[in-house]
Amino acid sequence: MEVILFELALTFYFAATIISITELFKSSKITSKLIILLAGIGFILHTINIIYRYGISGYIPITNPHEATSFFTWCIVVLFFILEFRYKVALLSSFIMPIVFLLMISSSMMSREIKPLAPVLQSYWLGIHTFLAFLGNAAFAMSFGIGFMYLVQEHYVKSKRLGGLFERLPSLQTLDEMNYRLITFGFPLFSLAIITGALWAETAWGRYWNWDPREVWSLITWFIYAIVLHARLVAGWRGKRAAVLSIIGFITILIAFFGIKLLKRGLHVFL
């Protein structure tokens, strides 16, 4: 049952992704609504899947790579819907849904086995720390997509070639402000995730900071976003530079997330 739910959600996300890519070439009101409908059904199935898995295991399903990637994707979809309904950003789905699909497909390729919870994870910090981290990272993922949209639109305006997506992409200022808002939303959550992680580490391993690879990469990510915010406030680093930094930031998140899993080293080895 749990597998079927996951596969169905993946299928709906896949359909929404395909249509949102065709949307780049030709858009219509019907396809835009269809994307939301398909992604919406996918999201509902995905949510039921997470709840179902929680029901089986008895703990929040974010304790292995499959679960973590799936939950991370779920957070991105939540933010996608919030932005879609609140701001109605044209073509947003074309830039976000492919990320959603790629994360889901990678999650589907990981082991879905439900094991008893490792003693180190048996803590109330599990829910708090990981939820904060994932929601913060989801905001960064959205800012990655928006940053990409900014670079595309900036290219059109700067090079004075106004064909293609120029007409349909939002204004540079809208994209820039949205990018900034997402980072200001994600950064405090991510900071709290690091703090709660340190507190948890102290109770689990007796040390606040262990210099394990995930911790190091998280710190790098934190610094990158701190630079984005600081440079914006002090030197006015906005527009293209902010967009590029938000793209780099998300790449470090992906390295922290997947790269370290491949290394199979460090204390976060369960993820």
Next chain:
Amino acid sequence: MKALVIGLNHKTADVNVREKFAFSGPKLEQGLLALKELPEVQEAIILSTCNRVELYANVKDTQKASESIKTFLSRFHNIERNALENALYIYEDINAARHVFRVASSLDSMVIGEPQILGQLKDAFEIALEKKTTGILLNKLMKKAISVAKRVRTETRIAENAVSISFAAVELAKKIFTDLSKKIFMLLGAGEMAELAAKHLITTGVKEVLVSNRTYERACDLANELKGRAVKFEEFINEMLRTDIVICSTGAPNYILTKSQMQKVMKERKQKQVFIIDISVPRNIDPEINKIDNVYLYNIDDLQEVVDTNLFERKKEAEKAERIVDEEVETFLKWQLSLDSVPTIKALREKAEEIKKEELIKLLNKLPGIGEKEKEAIEYMANAIVNKLIHPPTAALKESLEDKELLSAVIKKLYGINGEMSEKE
């Protein structure tokens, strides 16, 4: 019953000719009523805009009516008859319908896809309705023209891209800034074209307008006109710290804003986006400025290129629109032809009704004892037979595009209908 269009437009007559023919203000109503009074004209509408003057009429004989309308035009505007001939075009019947549909869809406009013409056509129709100078043909023609124009607008992208320099500038500004009403705009210099672009930008709504010019008095005058604030020319760079959109056309022979100056400005304004349009020739703003982050500089050639690309797009869309017009002309033609058959259809129906009535009376007289229910059943059957019998000839009359007159004559002969009687009705 035939549609006739007599008119002139920007393609056939210069502005000095067009203004002589214009029906402006009260002249329009006078002209409309006088046109309707002509014995050859049964219905009339006059469309008079700065680019065209067109008279639409419902006439019986197009030849006679066009002569009569030409004479009317020359008398009304006091222009020699000969002077008219070269400027006027005449469209009859199906071509008249096609022309009106093309005008409404702005396929015949100077700028294809411009939206004003539909409004002007609606106004002309409104006045004609008010003055009761229209009837079945022109009412249908106008309503159809309006619906064709709407169809063209929804099914093609004919009006989507800006096709004038000032529109292109505004469209670009909207792709850089979210809300122009929160932006500060500065006009540098007082060139005519820049002023025009500035006016267009201001009508879309900006927060504040600044005007700077070498001659301060001129800046003050223009600032007054644009409801803005004049800025001394030496201070314009300072004002750029808070200005978001600049249109520049100073007539200076050199750059008045260099890359290093702009870099300083950007640093001070914390890299907030700036859109600069340099309309001056020779250019007044160093083109290198476009390389600075968050600065978007367009010169007159860049904007012209945008306009040209958009015009090319519009031409492609116009081809689609022409196909829509063709389709609609055909449906209009069908309607018009079905109208010609109305007298025959009416006479046929009357004849059938008459026979039915006579036979029903005869039959019911022979059956004195039957009840109401049976009577109703017999009448129902008689109606059904009549309807089924006259349906095929009626449908043939409505649908046939060719040989309609022949078909009409045959039906009249077969059913013994008096042709003249029915024509009168």
